[in-house]
Amino acid sequence: MNSRDDTYFLREFVANHKQIFDKTNEKLIYSISNIACLCTHIAYLLMFRVLGVKELVIFNLFSVLFYMMCLVFIRLGKAGPSLLYLADIEVIVHAAFATHLLGWQPDFAMFFILIIPATFLTYTQRIYIPFIIASVSLGLFLYFKLAMPYDADVKYVFEDNDIIRAIQIVNAIIGVFVMLVAGISNIFIREYKEFQLVDQRETFKEQASRDPLTHLFNRRAMNENIRAIRRDCSPRSQYVIGIGDIDNFKRINDTYGHDVGDKVLVYVSNQFINFIPEGGYAARWGGEEFLFVIPNASIEKGVAFTDKIHKMLRSHVFEIDDVEFGVTMTFGVSKGIPVDKIDNVITTADKRLYKGKNNGKNHTEFTD
Incomplete structure (x- = not known):
């Protein structure tokens, strides 16, 4: 066990x-x-x-x-x-x-x-x-x-x-x-x-392992979960790690206030909780940035998960007083195998995230 x-x-x-x-x-x-x-x-x-x-x-x-x-x-x-x-x-x-x-x-x-x-x-x-x-x-x-x-x-x-x-x-x-x-x-x-x-x-x-606002795993607990997945993987299996960032989140805070920003974070977090595949984990990685890991999965499965997030965000409208607005996210996804260093897999996903930011946002990058 x-x-x-x-x-x-x-x-x-x-x-x-x-x-x-x-x-x-x-x-x-x-x-x-x-x-x-x-x-x-x-x-x-x-x-x-x-x-x-x-x-x-x-x-x-x-x-x-x-x-x-x-x-x-x-x-x-x-x-x-x-x-x-x-x-x-x-x-x-x-x-x-x-x-x-x-x-x-x-x-x-x-x-x-x-x-x-x-x-x-x-x-x-x-x-x-x-x-x-x-x-x-x-x-x-x-x-x-x-x-x-x-x-x-x-x-x-x-x-x-x-x-x-x-x-x-x-x-x-x-x-x-x-x-x-x-x-x-x-x-x-x-x-x-x-x-x-x-x-x-x-x-x-x-409580020590959860982010108090979103109830997703915090960074420390997520690192432990990733290490556990990596340790439990069979030699020929692979896992997927993705990092997502809410586009233009600072503008939301500056325009509507941090209370509204918190509501956006909670809504996005709920989509991670609803759609993360069985055995996977999601975390608030920092600020408006989220990280997920799916064991025994191809990179296509990771992209399919982010597509569900994109679809839900594009169809949802936030209403503040008489103002309506939507939010989008950009993802970077990478795959790892047991012999890979975790930091290298996360770094690859992070680079792809910023590649996506530079290429128009609101989509998922999964190649270099």
Whole structure:
């Protein structure tokens, strides 16, 4: 695969994945994580209401309100890693409060450990934040391990082993579910950010290679395209290079102004874009001068391309206020083979262009 194919493949790859991530954008990803946490705390609210643990009923009521507020922020477009980190902190505080009231048996302390990998999955430019949250979570786990024996006296003790086992199962299911959703969501966010960066790089690369007015390739990018064509040519093949110049363009600028001159340049550029054969490239070479290259083509094919430009320009009338005018172009066309120096092929086309200028303009020169 050559460099042009690599570039095309990368652009297609980015475009396709950008469509995927546009459908599952950041709002949706954050919403899924947030709704998972909201549903979890609604379940806890009902469970503790049945068990009669008033403090945790109140705590989970505030947790439900917190996640509902997060959904509002997400809908307002204010979603970000900070919401996920706040959710991590809420999970840690909930685990600490539940362990303090219920002891070790219901196994809320496992959330101290489960939250650590989810914290590091969160995409952030502030890399120290996951370390702080993970340290706090691990510190609380060690604190309870050292300060609270397994059979410590706590405010709520459940004598029925079935209740304890049911709470443990619920915690296990909720823990796995929430961490799975959080992990998948955060992975999508990371991928979304990475593709945003790739897309930005490709956009900047595209902008750096294009003339901002005409959207044709600029001189630097065109030189790279010509080198790629020359490199990819088979030993017996040839390519065509042509240089065209808008006749009397300075008079257009002086008479009608540079805004009109720009409109003429854009119109001419659009003809290059419309008629350039497949595999060919066109560039704004400088000022009102344009260059094109067509691979695997005879000089007749290059002349046929310029004839199409001539035909369109001769049939088009520019209207400025009550004044109408037309424009013409003169071309010089030359052919090259892989062993030829690119500069020599361009110089030949340029000489033929000025020969055409001296021979009446408004036509294509392709011989010496």
